[in-house]
Amino acid sequence: MTTMHVIILSLIQGLTEFLPISSSAHLILPSQLLGWTDQGEVFDVTVHLGTLLAVVIYFYKDVFGLLKAWFGSLTGKKATPQSRLAWMIILATIPAVLVGALCSDLIESYARSAKVIAVTTIVFGLLLGWVDIKAPQRQDEYNMGWKHALYVGIAQVLAMIPGTSRSGITMTAARQLGYTREASARFSFLLSIPVILGAGSLLAVQVAQSPITVPWHQLGLGLVVSFVSALACIHYFMRWVTQVGMIPFVIYRILLGIVLALVVF
Structure with missing residues (x-):
């Protein structure tokens, strides 16, 4: 990859990982539509590490509080809103882990195409817009019970x-389920x-088990760019989502899907 490709792909990962517009789709599109060489798994691991660092640092107080409360619940301490939320996050993660272990190769083989992305971008964008307009905003994430956590976790499986x-x-x-925009984004x-x-x-x-040459300078650049862009993305999204809602992202998804459909169908 060239330096320009590294910067662009890292920006794509950082800006789209936490926005409701699909980072995986945007990372696939350059190779599908522009003929770029696939960036490879090493690069994917690195830029995902950048976005992981960004979300942990931005929510460091929440993460520390949740971990402390969760470990406390394991030692018999009284349940708190934070410990319950930590357990709900764990529960919501399980469906993606199970389905990912069983079906990741199948999805990788048949779903990574621009045609699939064009359809899912529009369909799930319209669903997001419809729900955001119609659903009430009456609960925060600390009120989430196991049924709601499991429902969100099962929905997360579709993101594969x-x-x-x-x-x-x-x-x-x-x-x-009636959670506020801010609570939905935070969860x-x-x-x-x-x-x-x-x-x-x-x-x-x-990656560690494969005999590949690691381009350290490109990985370092990708890590920094994805981290900085993801941190900025989270900060501004959390400020905007309560004010403008999801509709701007819905419009973007529909326009992107239409352009892709015109190109690939």
């Missing part, structure tokens, strides 16, 4: 299909931590 958007589908599910972002950590660790093991 490129174009769906992990953050988009989890926010859609949470909004459908989605916190839920991303075990998901990115697990997927990144698995890819890292695969």
